[in-house]
Amino acid sequence: MQANTHETRRIDAGEERRRRRWQMIRRLLQAFGWGVMLLLAVVVVAYAGFVLVTGAFPAPLRPSLAVHRVAISAHIVGGIVALAIAPLQLVPQLRRRGAAAHRWLGRAAMLGMLVGGLGGLAMAAVAYGNLASRLGFGTMALGWLTTAWLGYWAIRAKQVAAHRRWMLRNIALTLAAVTLRLWLPLLLKVGHLPFDTAYPLVAWLCWVPNLLIAEAIIQRWPRPSGVRLAHSGPATM
Numbered sequence: 001m002q003a004n005t006h007e008t009r010r011i012d013a014g015e016e017r018r019r020r021r022w023q024m025i026r027r028l029l030q031a032f033g034w035g036v037m038l039l040l041a042v043v044v045v046a047y048a049g050f051v052l053v054t055g056a057f058p059a060p061l062r063p064s065l066a067v068h069r070v071a072i073s074a075h076i077v078g079g080i081v082a083l084a085i086a087p088l089q090l091v092p093q094l095r096r097r098g099a100a101a102h103r104w105l106g107r108a109a110m111l112g113m114l115v116g117g118l119g120g121l122a123m124a125a126v127a128y129g130n131l132a133s134r135l136g137f138g139t140m141a142l143g144w145l146t147t148a149w150l151g152y153w154a155i156r157a158k159q160v161a162a163h164r165r166w167m168l169r170n171i172a173l174t175l176a177a178v179t180l181r182l183w184l185p186l187l188l189k190v191g192h193l194p195f196d197t198a199y200p201l202v203a204w205l206c207w208v209p210n211l212l213i214a215e216a217i218i219q220r221w222p223r224p225s226g227v228r229l230a231h232s233g234p235a236t237m
């Protein structure tokens with residue numbers, strides 16, 4: 001009887017150790033993923049700032065962007081604000097300890113998305129390529145604005161869990177600015193596709209997989225109550 005109890009305790013202790021080790025590995029992977037996201041966001045913010053100031057857009061896009069200078073500039077300024085803030089909003093420590101900072105950064109990002117999203121929508125109508133690229137960017141711009149709006153209204157209604165879900169989808173769309181600039185060289189240099197074929201593809205590839213990944217993450221979140229979701233769940237995307 002006593003031997004059985006000892007045996008059970010040893011198994012429990014072993015399971016507890018395994019559980020802790022697994023938790024640590026998960027946290028390390030999340031921190032690594034977040035670090036990569038931050039680095040790529042910083043690179044794209046720097047790139048966007050550079051092309052905004054110099055006008056050195058990718059050659060095929062240059063003639064159209066030169067004509068729509070106001071819309072593209074508004075789009076880039078708003079996009080920079082949203083993309084620079086997005087990784088910070090995912091840090092749980094900042095959300096818990098700096099609730100005021102989270103709110104103010106959130107409002108600034110919303111404003112950025114409103115300006116950047118409306119500019120993006122205008123640019124989508126005249127995007128390089130064909131109907132596929134225009135529809136791809138147009139749907140993405142509408143998705144960006146809609147998820148921001150739904151996330152904002154969820155938190156105004158104190159629905160924390162719904163806010164987190166909409167904002168994760170929204171950040172997945174914000175990160176399309178990063179994934180677009182990973183997909184495009186991949187299709188051009190590795191896939192050897194001509195620009196005119198790659199560009200309409202990228203108008204969809206840059207955001208649809210992001211959204212699917214966000215959905216997969218959301219499915220794994222525990223959802224017994226709004227309060228639990230507010231204080232638990234993954235540290236980053």
Ligand code: HEM
Pocket residue numbers: 044045047048051056057058061064065075076078079080082083116120121123124125126127128129137138140141142144173174175176177
């Ligand atoms: C997520 C929603 C977004 C949509 C729907 C969108 C849409 C567009 C569209 C339609 C264009 C014009 C492309 C063309 O004329 O063919 C464009 C260009 C551009 N966008 Fe966005 N965009 C989004 C997010 C962002 C963000 C967050 C940034 C942040 C930095 C950004 C930075 C730029 C830049 C720099 C250009 C100029 C083209 C280039 O240099 O690559 N965009 N975007």
